[in-house]
Each structure stands twice: as C-alpha cells, then as structure tokens.
Amino acid sequence: MTNRLFITLDIPEDTLDEIIKTRDELYQYDRVRWEGRDKLHITLKFLGDTDYKLIPPLENMLYKVSNEFLEQKLSFNKFGIFYRNKEPKIFWLGLDENNNLIKLQKHIDEECRKLGFEKERRQFHAHLT
Incomplete structure (x- = not known):
C-alpha cells in the first residue's frame, strides 16, 4: 500500500492567524473556498x-535531520494566487531567501535519495501554500 507524502514545515499558530486574517482581508471571493489553516x-x-x-x-531520517537544524525565523516577502481555469484557487506566500532553509531542503533531498527517492530537479523556491 502507498500514501501520497510531502515533507513540510509546520507554521506557528500565531503566524497562521496573521496569514489567514491578511488573506481573508485581501481576497474576499464568494465563490472561492480557501484551504483551511491546518493545510x-x-x-x-x-x-x-x-x-x-x-x-x-x-521518520528516523527526519528526526536526525531536525536535530541538526535549529528553529529558524522566516520572513515572507510577497504573496499571490495560483489560478485554475481562470478561478483563484491557491493563495501563496513567498519567503525571503534563507540559507539555512535552503541547506535543510538540500540535506533532506540528499537523505531521501539515499532511501530511493528521486533527487529534486527543480531549484527550491520556498513558499507557503
């Protein structure tokens, strides 16, 4: 059996509150149902x-990797919407470049490769969706 998996960073609750508040103030579409904060x-x-x-x-690999990287302060620098069929669907926030976050992503990518996953071909562009 399989499961569709992503490796993601959790967002602090107070930051999520601000993101949701700002998103809802900026994008008030009656026909759009935005993803919930838990996603x-x-x-x-x-x-x-x-x-x-x-x-x-x-899980073992992520536990080890997470102990190598301390908690980081991330800053958002831009926002926008991805559209599907000309309808707004996904709100996104771009992040300022952060060398430690890039190192973390590359390290995870390399460790996943050792477990048999394909190496990421695209350059990492940190964003929240």
Missing part, C-alpha cells in the same frame, strides 16, 4: 506515492 505549509520535499514500508526510515 497551510511550506513543502521541503514532495515524495509522491510512497510505500508504507518506507515511512519508518523516513
């Missing part, structure tokens, strides 16, 4: 459909 995240690695057998090694 807002910063993706570090998309794993895709992943065999359940790989979950324990992934």
